[in-house]
Amino acid sequence: MGSVLSSRTGWESPASQSILSDTSSADALSASILAGVATERKRNLEHSFNVFLQQHIDQALGKGFDDNVGRHSGPIFFQVPRAGVWFDAVNRVYKFFMGEPSEKDTKILGSLQNLVETEVRFSDARCAKALPLAISAYKDGLPPHYTQMHHQEKLDLALNVLSAQARGPMYEDYVTQLEEACERIWQDGRMGCETLSLTGNTCKHPRHRTPNDPDDDSSLPVMTHNSGVVYISFCNCGRRQGQREDSFSVKTANHTFYQQLAESCCSRLESLHFPTFKPSVTNAKAAKVDGSEDNEMEIEGPSAVSRDSREQIDSGTPHSPGLSLVGTGLSGSMNNATGTVATRMTGEQSHMGSQVVITLTKDDTKAITKDRGIIRQASTTEYLPGMLHTASPPGLLPRWSSWSLCCLGPSSLYSHNAGICEQPGFLPGTNFLLPWDVTIKIEDRDKWPAIADTLGKKALLLKNKKNRVGDIHEFSVKIFLGVEYECVRGHRFMMATPDRHLKASPSGLVKDNATKIANADMPLYFPCPCSRGGGQLMRLHVVTPKAPVNVTLSPQVQPGPDPCPRYIPQPCSSLPVKLSASAYWVLRLPYVYVGDQGPHYPPDPRHQTPPSFARLHKGCYGISQVTLDR
Known part of the structure; x- marks a missing residue:
């Protein structure tokens, strides 16, 4: 009935007025937002240096810009210079922009910068105040020596501190200063050994050489790897328990540890020895696999x-x-x-x-006895450099066995x-x-x-x-x-x-x-x-x-x-x-x-x-x- 009356008499009900009001306000809001976005984009384009320069270029290339023709005679603004004057002017401009400024120019430019670049001065002061705080965050809790991964973690923490305090266009320059300062701290005698053990732990020593390491840097100390991690393990037969240091070599992990425990336990037991390399020459070498x-x-x-x-x-x-x-x-x-x-x-x-x-x-x-004769004999001059597996070349045996049967x-x-x-x-x-x-x-x-x-x-x-x-x-x-x-x-x-x-x-x-x-x-x-x-x-x-x-x-x-x-x-x-x-x-x-x-x-234990x-x-x-x- 209300719609009929409104169509005939022009009267609108309160409900319809509310709906129209909400719709019109939503349209107005969206139009205002779009207009604001368009205005902002236009303002950014207008303040762009490319647009600013292009406007002057277009004006200079336009008709009537460089002629001296007019209704009234006046001073001549445009004239073709002599070649000597032109080259002299170009050289001066080049030296001004590309060369090292003189002391006088530096003083003038500094004064100009202080007068014009207020935002830069504020950013520089703010970043200079935040830089020591970021360096202190990097130094906090540093061990005597640490790996590159730990260095990167501490650097990320310092960058977060800097980003929370620093503002303005000078931020990137101070990020570079912070990275260089942290890098100097790490390389000043704090670099740790990056070698991983066979179980994935890092060596706890500072950067060093091993006794058999051919590293030419003679300034590094000589020591064996050690992660500081100790595990509890058992001998071959399982009757004796012992502590094992984290291993960095296959022989230590799979052979030497068990041989040491076997001296007081398993060596008295009957055992079956798996095939290993038996050299026939004194200069036996590892095979290229x-x-x-x-x-x-x-x-x-x-x-x-x-x-x-x-x-x-x-x-x-x-x-x-x-x-x-x-x-x-x-x-x-x-x-x-x-x-x-x-x-x-x-x-x-x-x-x-x-x-x-x-x-x-x-x-x-x-038939079986006949087939036994075609088994390839193991090499006595070359040994398998790693562990024995199904992809190992035939005829090569390891120097020690990683298995034990007693x-x-x-x-x-x-x-x-x-x-x-x-x-x-x-x-x-x-x-x-x-x-x-x-x-x-x-x-x-x-x-x-x-x-x-x-x-x-x-x-x-x-x-x-x-x-x-x-x-x-x-x-x-x-x-x-x-x-x-x-x-x-x-x-x-x-x-x-x-x-x-x-x-x-x-x-x-x-x-x-x-x-x-x-x-x-x-x-x-x-x-x-x-x-x-x-x-x-x-x-x-x-x-x-x-x-x-x-x-x-x-x-x-x-x-x-x-x-x-x-x-x-x-x-x-x-x-x-x-x-x-x-x-x-x-x-x-x-x-x-x-x-x-x-x-x-x-495998990752988090996988179900x-x-x-x-x-x-x-x-x-x-x-x-x-x-x-x-």
Whole structure:
């Protein structure tokens, strides 16, 4: 009704008047803002030196500017000068602008600047007052020597102080003065050593030389690197604890520290020495190795199996045992037509164990012996400069081994009720190994009963079964496995699965088994239950059974993302390590992993999702036959 009246009588309701008023005020405000912006832009353009100069140029080039024609005669303002006058004037102008001003000119220019540039004088006074405050902020809490990173952090703090106090056009000049002053302070005997340890810590010493450093600056002191960080670690077997200084070399981290502890502990134990460089000349040298890690070698070691079985293992099916199966004395050539090591998936297999089918004939043994002769011999004149991995050139060995394998004694040393004893550092409830029940089926009826007779009839239980293949000899063995981690605080713990700590009941009851840790990739780093640091995989515990089989080890650790190679204790062409029966073995892994491009650091713990690298690859554990000499 109101709209009808307003259209007919010109009367508007209060509501419509309010809406129109709000709309008009908004339009007026936006128009005012736009007009102000346009005016400001126009004012900036008008006050631009380019615009100012262009206006005079256009006027000078315009018609009638330089002629003397007019209605009334007057003085002549424009005339062509003589060449001498022109060059003299140009030289004077050039010297005035480009040359050093004279004392008289300097005094005149200073007076002119004081009279005209009031803003500059204010800015200079303000910045000059703020500069000492900024330098004091840089000096506050300075250590005796520090790195370039710390210098940059303190410089940023000083710049923030200056920017909070200084104003005006002289600010940039005083920023330059501040940077130069801080640089002089840092370089005046305060420069620290920039070398990083293999764990990422900086050397605490001032800039120096090392005893073997070819630095020509003889004024620098000679000393070894030291970050001041001390970690708690354990020996090869894990029975002795010691403090280790932060390492700056691979040999110190992976070899020297453990050798020093072994003098009072592990040296008396039976151990297996991994292949190392054996020089035949006195002037042996490091081999030149391509720095790229992209060319990873295809692993065709003794853990290789037939193509069909390898595809079954890699497929990750629920029934795949994930074992590296090795027959008696099998070498790297297992892809022949009579390949006898295979893994057969049967419906009888349970998740608690694995079934292994091993068939070995005399023809296979002859072929294996023949294949052993083609393994490339290691060089005796050149050694591998770094750690051994799958991309290392064949025939090169390191000067020392970063791995260790020792036997603590008979299998009776481990009690499944009491757990691991006489080894310090284990967190409560984590010092237990996990049982791994492996069911083995053998199709060689002539050879295995003889082995059973030599070991004793009570050593294992053989039973005959019938199936489509024929008579099968079957027996079960129990292996105890443990995947041990260490944290920097000296804590040790075992893992029950790739993503869970092992935790036994107060009475020592362990409900888990080793199937998951044997058949899956294990993380190289995992948070410690103390929640103050990350744990690193350092040892593999294996208690072998009293049976006519050998448990084998073929560890491969990938500490970085692809194309990072896998680090191994022995060349790819070597046989897997065979562990003696009825014994307690401990494999100690490297403390640091260093490649051709530098050390591999742990992944960022802030990432919630587990990385696709930094892991011990599955297939580390295997089963092989025990042979009889006939």
